[in-house]
Amino acid sequence: MLYYLFDxxxxxxxxxxxxxxxxxxxxxxxVIVSLLISTIWGKKVIRLLQLKQIGDEIRDLxxxxxxxxxxxxxxxxxxxxxxxxxxxxxxxxxxxxYIILMLVTTVWLGLVGFLDDYIKVFKKNKEGxxxxxxxxxxxxxxxxxxxxxxxxxxxxxxxxxxxxNPVTVVNNSGEIVKSKAIITQVKSTKTTIPFVKNNEFDYxxxxxxMGEYARPAGWIIFVLAVIFIITAVSNGANxxxxxxxxxxxxxxxxxxxxxxxAYLSGNTIYADYLNIMYIPNSGELVIFMGAFVGATIGFLxxxxxxxxxxxxxxxxLALGGILAxxxxxxxxxxxxxxxxxxxxxxxxxxxxxxGYFKRTKKKxxxxxxxxxxxxxxHHFQKKGFPEPKIVTRFWIVGIILAVVTVITLKxx
Numbered sequence: 001m002l003y004y005l006f007d008x009x010x011x012x013x014x015x016x017x018x019x020x021x022x023x024x025x026x027x028x029x030x031v032i033v034s035l036l037i038s039t040i041w042g043k044k045v046i047r048l049l050q051l052k053q054i055g056d057e058i059r060d061l062x063x064x065x066x067x068x069x070x071x072x073x074x075x076x077x078x079x080x081x082x083x084x085x086x087x088x089x090x091x092x093x094x095x096x097x098y099i100i101l102m103l104v105t106t107v108w109l110g111l112v113g114f115l116d117d118y119i120k121v122f123k124k125n126k127e128g129x130x131x132x133x134x135x136x137x138x139x140x141x142x143x144x145x146x147x148x149x150x151x152x153x154x155x156x157x158x159x160x161x162x163x164x165n166p167v168t169v170v171n172n173s174g175e176i177v178k179s180k181a182i183i184t185q186v187k188s189t190k191t192t193i194p195f196v197k198n199n200e201f202d203y204x205x206x207x208x209x210m211g212e213y214a215r216p217a218g219w220i221i222f223v224l225a226v227i228f229i230i231t232a233v234s235n236g237a238n239x240x241x242x243x244x245x246x247x248x249x250x251x252x253x254x255x256x257x258x259x260x261x262a263y264l265s266g267n268t269i270y271a272d273y274l275n276i277m278y279i280p281n282s283g284e285l286v287i288f289m290g291a292f293v294g295a296t297i298g299f300l301x302x303x304x305x306x307x308x309x310x311x312x313x314x315x316x317l318a319l320g321g322i323l324a325x326x327x328x329x330x331x332x333x334x335x336x337x338x339x340x341x342x343x344x345x346x347x348x349x350x351x352x353x354x355g356y357f358k359r360t361k362k363k364x365x366x367x368x369x370x371x372x373x374x375x376x377x378h379h380f381q382k383k384g385f386p387e388p389k390i391v392t393r394f395w396i397v398g399i400i401l402a403v404v405t406v407i408t409l410k411x412x
Contacts, residue, residue, distance in 0.1 A: 038298025077315020236343030237320025
């Protein structure tokens with residue numbers, strides 16, 4: 001909203017209005033405003049949740065300090081969602097297709113998580129929203145994101161084609177020159193793949209045997225991949241949200257990394273220097289991620305150990321979905337197993353635990369466990385590690401993975 005106001009003021013030469021044209025300024029403002037909303041307004045939300053007695057129900061898991069958390073307000077994800085949405089609406093170009101997609105993803109998954117928390121808290125149903133409906137919600141937003149990226153004319157990649165014979169073109173300075181390469185903007189199913197010299201992978205290559213139908217079939221595979229990635233990362237964030245500040249802190253680290261990648265992908269100079277795909281108009285996403293990082297760090301003010309509020313599924317499902325959708329729109333989704341390694345390990349630990357238990361029960365008549373408890377952060381709790389130490393070490397792992405993710409741009 002302010003973006004358009006200052007754009008108008010700049011058109012009439014109002015002093016200082018031009019500062020809103022700078023992506024760096026608007027991103028910084030998004031960070032600051034989201035921090036202020038999450039810390040100042042967040043305190044009022046926590047008080048309201050306490051007055052309404054919206055406390056978390058604690059299951060007996062036999063963990064140290066578990067019952068000290070009983071009654072801690074939940075559904076605090078509302079604080080995160082509002083701290084993202086308000087700054088983005090204020091400082092970003094809300095007509096930008098990527099900003100629209102990210103706002104829809106935030107609201108959609110926030111509502112799915114809110115419904116789950118509502119059933120748990122107000123309906124006193126510990127199971128919450130049935131798993132099939134959660135999956136349906138995640139698949140739904142995956143379809144929306146995937147189909148929009150396929151159908152929208154605003155979603156294109158910049159492609160450089162080398163020619164055998166030079167052609168006459170007009171360069172950025174308006175000069176007529178001869179060039180052996182032409183730059184075009186195309187619809188594409190290409191994405192970034194790590195550790196490979198020509199670091200682009202085309203989903204259509206998986207169905208190259210289909211000939212002229214390979215391109216449309218490639219888009220079908222792309223949409224299916226989008227659905228899977230959003231569902232997997234959203235659930236991974238939900239599983240990680242088991243210790244004070246764990247999901248929030250790791251999400252903030254991932255957010256900073258994705259913000260850097262979005263800035264590089266949306267800047268034609270840096271994209272050309274690093275030899276990565278340039279995505280026109282994607283630079284606006286840096287503002288969204290600035291708000292995301294500010295919101296998660298601000299929420300840590302109250303969510304760090306000992307937590308004064310839990311985000312609930314309202315926050316965790318949305319955080320994971322946002323990170324996944326963001327990575328997809330900047331075509332960095334194949335970096336997620338590295339960047340979101342903490343979420344990945346948490347999810348794998350649950351699958352291994354359940355699978356091993358079922359297999360040993362079928363084979364020996366009694367189920368055995370690989371870990372003392374899953375997700376894996378509870379395994380370390382069972383081993384006697386203090387909760388803050390577990391969280392801090394997971395953050396450190398997240399930082400290492402974030403650094404590795406960034407340097408994949410150069411390590412090929």
